[in-house]
Amino acid sequence: QQPVQSPQAVILREGEDAVINCSSSKALYSVHWYRQKHGEAPVFLMILLKGGEQKGHDKISASFNEKKQQSSLYLTASQLSYSGTYFCGTEMGGSARQLTFGSGTQLTVLP
């Protein structure tokens, strides 16, 4: 079942912060976050495994709440290069390696 992402779209000014949420109705093994710019391949950002971990890379970080089956992606002090569509992909674990993606969150950072 497809995870639900919110919000569907967000517009920011450079330097502002944003949070993107990804919720699943099923128990998850891991959550994978990607950013995709128009006409390009999705680019990997980070993986979070069950266990409620939190990760960060530069000014982009994420958390995974196993009890709620929800992951959040945090973008702080956004830059123009952060613009794009963000997708979460969920993995059930076991032999099921494929990712089930949400519909995406379109992020626009304005100067």
Added chain:
Amino acid sequence: GAGVSQTPSNKVTEKGKYVELRCDPISGHTALYWYRQSLGQGPEFLIYFQGTGAADDSGLPNDRFFAVRPEGSVSTLKIQRTERGDSAVYLCASSLLDRGNTDTQYFGPGTRLTVL
């Protein structure tokens, strides 16, 4: 190093025709995935290979779709009797699959298929 490559980048065909889409994974990656992405949507899983064999083809929409990976590297997605509803971007991804748990899938730029 080189990333995942896909050819052709664009394919326009007529309804009812047969098409082949090619994916070259990152060298050494054991797992290869095919996804399909429609406008405004996230990628949708089609099939997953571990080595030469299809480990999971549960996402293939019907028997017009078939994929092979005969030598465990390059893969070809084949679509017979194409329909207008097959129009989408077909994405390929590969991963190392060396940790036994989960690992990163790296995506190619995709093939945009248009069925007229």
